[in-house]
Amino acid sequence: MADLNVTFAGVPFKTPVVVASGTFGFGREYGEIFDLSRLGGICVKGLTLRPRLGNPPPRIAETPMGILNSVGLQNPGVDRFIEEELPYLKTLGTNIIANISGETVEEYAEMAEKLSDAGVDLIEVNISCPNVKAGGAAFGTSCDAAASVTRAVKRAARVPVMVKLTPNVTDIAEIARAVEDAGADAVSLINTLLGMRIDINTRRPVLKNNTGGLSGPAVFPVAVRMVWQVRRAVKIPICGMGGISTGEDAVEMMLAGADIVAVGTALFRDPFAAIRVTEGIVRYLDEHQIENVTEITGKVLLN
Amino acid sequence: MPVLTLAAVRDVRQLSASVWKMTLYSPELARPAKPGQFVHIKCGEGNFLRRPISVCNAQGDTLTLVFERKGAGTRYLSERRAGEKLDILGPLGNGFELRKGRYLLVGGGIGVPPLLYAAKSAESADAVLGFRTKDAVILEDEFRAACGEVTVATDDGSYGTYGTIAAPLREMLASGGYAGVLACGPRAMLRAVAEICAEHSVPCQVSMEERMGCGVGACLVCACKTREGGARAMRRVCKDGPVFWAEEVCW
Missing domain, CATH: 2.40.30.10 (Translation factors)
Structure with missing residues (x-):
């Protein structure tokens, strides 16, 4: 069987398949359904310095092959996460990636410090949440703001730092270059695309928050294109995500330039999606007699 | 599991x-x-x-x-x-908590079906079932077989008692002797049931509905605002619910 081991930003991953932040809680629920040690890693639900209740419901709308969500970073706050959730997560035998959002640069740095001390494997800096008023994507849509958050987190963190990019920009490669120059160890992309649905009978948006983030198979080609653009712009490794639901999708994302991939929304349709993606990657590698999964990253042959 | x-x-x-x-x-x-x-x-x-x-x-x-x-x-x-x-x-999800005693089941429209299994599982039960109109009435025979007293109400009076479930619910609660009320239906009905149960000091469980994603409690889209002690919280309808204690729900 092909070797799935990948060293990503200095961290060993036993498979290149992780689960995406916001789709997997803190692992407990899916832990009742399958063995989480089969995952390369878990990106936990987005954390903020203080607890957040999130946005009012409805927070989800179905779209052609996807969903819009407007959860709004509901979470118990970084301290309670460290106290109540991280000890459990550390027993699972998989990498734990803490996803952090701040309203200010200082908040990001404070969380990075706390989480480094608590012993997460990697920090994912969310500068791309479309569903919050303060912070969120505001940091991810300008090179200067993205770089200043990255610099502050890098100064505070003692574990590798991955910056999660928003697709809601004119040139994602430019943002990727800015965070690489600011010291990011890796980037992850894409976060959700800002979208909207309207109930034509009530004339009201389906989401209480009016707009939300689009994810699922519908966004997959956009994500592949952006990973490919970022691959050409930076040297740091990429965690590719956006609509991956099969092993073939994951291989495609890796050919575009991803070193590892995240599976998210697909879990809502198939709770075993991340495992099936992993099995699909192995099948592809074996069929093509490729020994190590790292051999396919960025190997798209352009026309 | x-x-x-x-x-x-x-x-x-x-x-x-x-x-x-x-x-x-x-x-x-x-x-x-x-x-x-x-x-x-x-x-x-x-x-x-x-x-x-x-x-x-x-x-x-x-x-x-x-x-x-x-x-x-x-x-x-x-x-x-x-x-x-x-x-x-x-x-x-988290279902109804059934103890010993007689339960009063209150259902509205498509909220009626989940109460049938509760009726069969309870030691004994009565039911008040509300529908828009006669043609919308479902499962009446099944409830009559599983329950003691069953009152059907229609909003337009075309069948059973005229009006909403509120009047029959008050009457039955006044007769006393219920271990609790189990309710499922539109939000406005659940709120009314919760208020009436509070007036009669009868414990009330409500089954809430919300648009869902994962269904297992991981994605947090199906939120229900609750209060626990003094603190407000967003609970998960799919995992912490769909059944909540009525007094915990922020209507």
């Missing part, structure tokens, strides 16, 4: 203009299912999300679901035929 399984469709039949009843053979789902729980069903290739459907009844290896045909997903379910298989995740 929820399971992902292929369940065999035994029978699908129409109960009213918009409501269908589906019977499935599935020991994995039927045996552990508790009243108030739901299952999460994949509805073909064209509908991305699974559809959460409450358990109407579970006896032996047979699971009964009653659902309203509202959109493409439930249309897909209504068009299944005996012998086909459905990809189902379940049983899911």
Whole structure:
């Protein structure tokens, strides 16, 4: 069987398949359904310095092959996460990636410090949440703001730092270059695309928050294109995500330039999606007699 | 522990203009299912999300679901035929907490079916069932078989008691002797039931509805605002609910 081991930003991953932040809680629920040690890693639900209740419901709308969500970073706050959730997560035998959002640069740095001390494997800096008023994507849509958050987190963190990019920009490669120059160890992309649905009978948006983030198979080609653009712009490794639901999708994302991939929304349709993606990657590698999964990253042959 | 399984469709039949009843053979789902729980069903290739459907009844290896045909997903379910298989995740959620004693079940519209399994599981039960109109009345015979006293009310008075469930509920609670009220239906009805139960100091459990994603408590889209002690919280309808204590819900 092909070797799935990948060293990503200095961290060993036993498979290149992780689960995406916001789709997997803190692992407990899916832990009742399958063995989480089969995952390369878990990106936990987005954390903020203080607890957040999130946005009012409805927070989800179905779209052609996807969903819009407007959860709004509901979470118990970084301290309670460290106290109540991280000890459990550390027993699972998989990498734990803490996803952090701040309203200010200082908040990001404070969380990075706390989480480094608590012993997460990697920090994912969310500068791309479309569903919050303060912070969120505001940091991810300008090179200067993205770089200043990255610099502050890098100064505070003692574990590798991955910056999660928003697709809601004119040139994602430019943002990727800015965070690489600011010291990011890796980037992850894409976060959700800002979208909207309207109930034509009530004339009201389906989401209480009016707009939300689009994810699922519908966004997959956009994500592949952006990973490919970022691959050409930076040297740091990429965690590719956006609509991956099969092993073939994951291989495609890796050919575009991803070193590892995240599976998210697909879990809502198939709770075993991340495992099936992993099995699909192995099948592809074996069929093509490729020994190590790292051999396919960025190997798209352009026309 | 929820399971992902292929369940065999035994029978699908129409109960009213918009409501269908589906019977499935599935020991994995039927045996552990508790009243108030739901299952999460994949509805073909064209509908991305699974559809959460409450358990109407579970006896032996047979699971009964009653659902309203509202959109493409439930249309897909209504068009299944005996012998086909459905990809189902379940049983899911926190069901009704049943203790000893007599329960009063209060259902409105498509909120009526999940109470049938509660009626069969309780030591004894009475029911107040509200519908818009005579043609929308479903499962009356089943409730009469499973309950002591059953009152049917219609909003337009075309069948049973005229008006909402509020008046019959007050009357029955006044007669006393209930261990609790179990309610499922539209939010406005649940709120009214909660208020009436509070007036009568009868513990009330409500089954809430919200648009869902994962169904297992991981994605946090199906939020219900609650208060616990003095603190407000967003609880998960799919995992902490769908059944909540009425006094915890922020209406």
